[in-house]
Amino acid sequence: MRRTPSTRLVSYAIFSSAVVTLLVLPSVARAGALAATRASQVRTVNASGLTNCATGPGYVFDQVILGDLSSFPTFAIPPGQVFVITGLDWRVVGTPPGEITGATLRLEGNSTMGTVFYDSANAGPDGGSGRSVAVPNVIVKPGVSICLLVGGNFSAFSGILHGFLATDK
Numbered sequence: 031m032r033r034t035p036s037t038r039l040v041s042y043a044i045f046s047s048a049v050v051t052l053l054v055l056p057s058v059a060r061a062g063a064l065a066a067t068r069a070s071q072v073r074t075v076n077a078s079g080l081t082n083c084a085t086g087p088g089y090v091f092d093q094v095i096l097g098d099l100s101s102f103p104t105f106a107i108p109p110g111q112v113f114v115i116t117g118l119d120w121r122v123v124g125t126p127p128g129e130i131t132g133a134t135l136r137l138e139g140n141s142t143m144g145t146v147f148y149d150s151a152n153a154g155p156d157g158g159s160g161r162s163v164a165v166p167n168v169i170v171k172p173g174v175s176i177c178l179l180v181g182g183n184f185s186a187f188s189g190i191l192h193g194f195l196a197t198d199k
Contacts, residue, residue: 064114064167064196065194066194066195066196071194071195071196072192072193072194073094073105073113073191073192073193073194073195074094074095074190074191074192075091075092075093075094075095075105075176075190075191075192075193076091076092076093076094076095076102076189076190076191077089077090077091077092077093077178077187077188077189077190077191078092078093078102080187083136083138083175083177083179084138084143084177085136085138085143085177085179086179087179088136088177088178088179088180089177089178089179089180089187089189090175090176090177090178091105091175091176091177091178091189091191092104092105093105095190106172107170107171107172107173107174107195108172108195109172110197110198111172111195111196111197111198112169112170112171112172112195112196112197112198113169113170113176113193113194113195113196114167114168114169114170114193114194114195114196115135115146115147115165115167115168115169115170115176115191115192115193116164116165116167116192116193116194117162117163117164117165117191117192117193118133118135118147118149118162118163118165118178118189118190118191118192119160119161119162119163119188119189119190119191119192120133120149120160120161120178120180120187120188120189120190121158121159121160121187121188121189122153122158122159122160122180122182122184122186122187123156123157123158123184123185123186123187124157124183124184124185124186125153125157125158125159125182125183125184126153126157126183127153127154127155127156127157128152128153129152129153129159129182129183130150130151130152130153130159130182131150131151131152131153131159131160131180131181131182131184132148132149132150132180132181132182133148133149133150133160133178133179133180133181133189134147134148134178134179134180134181135147135148135165135168135176135177135178136176136177136178136179137168137170137174137175137176137177138174138175138176138177139173139174139175140173146165146168147165147166147168149161149163153182159182160188165192165193171198176191
């Protein structure tokens with residue numbers, strides 16, 4: 031095939047596009063995944079009891095569960111950091127078999143609130159329901175309460191939140 035000025039121009043355009051694509055893609059691919067980099071960042075947080083959330087009775091995640099169970103300090107997000115929620119374990123008992131129970135994870139601030147996650151499960155023959163579920167990186171800033179609202183008929187509840195602290199950028 032004989033090269034003409036127009037075929038050289040097309041070849042140059044294709045080559046230039048490939049080079050630009052190769053130069054741009056690595057910068058996009060460098061964005062790292064949001065994850066804990068040290069074990070000291072990981073937090074397991076318990077909802078210690080029924081309290082009043084902004085929308086009524088609920089469970090506020092307020093107690094850190096330490097790995098050695100030596101104490102249960104109050105959960106607080108330090109200034110300049112965020113808490114990244116990655117998972118939720120919830121369980122209710124005393125529900126009529128086959129009934130659906132729902133768990134709603136809500137963030138509550140001074141005058142605002144927002145639902146960030148919802149899950150549900152059917153009660154088994156023993157009247158228990160609940161699940162362990164992944165939560166897709168919900169980010170919580172200092173001063174915001176994490177509240178769990180549970181819907182359905184039940185006699186007892188437990189909730190554990192999993193996540194990690196990260197620098198707020």
